[in-house]
Amino acid sequence: MNQVLENIITRKSVRSFTDKTIEDDILEQIIKAGIHAPSGMNKQSFRFTIVRNKDKMSRLAKEIATELERDVNTYNFYLPDVLIMVSDETENSNGLADCACALENIFLAAHSLGVGSVWINQLKLICDKPKIRAILDEFEIPASHTVWGMAALGYPKENATVTKERKAVIHYVE
Numbered sequence: 001m002n003q004v005l006e007n008i009i010t011r012k013s014v015r016s017f018t019d020k021t022i023e024d025d026i027l028e029q030i031i032k033a034g035i036h037a038p039s040g041m042n043k044q045s046f047r048f049t050i051v052r053n054k055d056k057m058s059r060l061a062k063e064i065a066t067e068l069e070r071d072v073n074t075y076n077f078y079l080p081d082v083l084i085m086v087s088d089e090t091e092n093s094n095g096l097a098d099c100a101c102a103l104e105n106i107f108l109a110a111h112s113l114g115v116g117s118v119w120i121n122q123l124k125l126i127c128d129k130p131k132i133r134a135i136l137d138e139f140e141i142p143a144s145h146t147v148w149g150m151a152a153l154g155y156p157k158e159n160a161t162v163t164k165e166r167k168a169v170i171h172y173v174e
């Protein structure tokens with residue numbers, strides 16, 4: 001199997017990270033993979049907001065947890081080293097699809113560089129709640145944007161195994 005296919009097949013979500021900082025050049029390669037994702041009509045209207053400040057990350061997590069009535073003590077994006085918030089124009093009918101392509105590129109690039117990742121999904125429906133939007137404003141995410149997904153990134157704490165259950169969803173029409 002070639003390396004690209006092997007990287008795709010062995011990627012899995014990581015939800016437990018070490019304290020090790022992701023080196024700037026590694027992070028830059030991961031972000032570059034994101035911005036090279038395809039986008040509908042080549043709009044490239046997605047935006048990547050990188051959060052490394054742990055206080056700001058924690059404040060965002062607490063506000064999301066409060067808004068969604070989740071446990072503020074345990075909802076923490078799995079304490080990643082870096083959070084990449086991927087947003088796009090709310091009015092762009094391809095926004096979610098474009099951001100999903102970018103996120104998958106981010107996950108695959110991260111995996112190829114030994115960095116673990118997982119999609120964090122809770123923000124997309126609550127971006128316009130006043131307390132959440134206030135934080136997004138502070139992060140300079142445009143008011144016209146929805147954060148469709150986020151990537152939590154860090155070095156994996158546990159050795160990721162490659163065994164993954166996959167359902168039989170393929171059907172060839174003869």
Ligand SMILES: Cc1cc2nc3c(=O)[nH]c(=O)nc-3n(C[C@H](O)[C@H](O)[C@H](O)COP(=O)(O)O)c2cc1C
Pocket residue numbers: 011012013014015118119120121122164
């Ligand atoms: C649209 C989407 C939303 C997801 N949201 C979350 C999430 O909020 N928290 C989480 O821990 N994992 C989330 N995941 C990760 C999935 O749970 C994971 O991809 C799935 O269980 C398959 O495991 P794998 O990524 O290891 O192949 C999400 C994945 C996708 C594609």
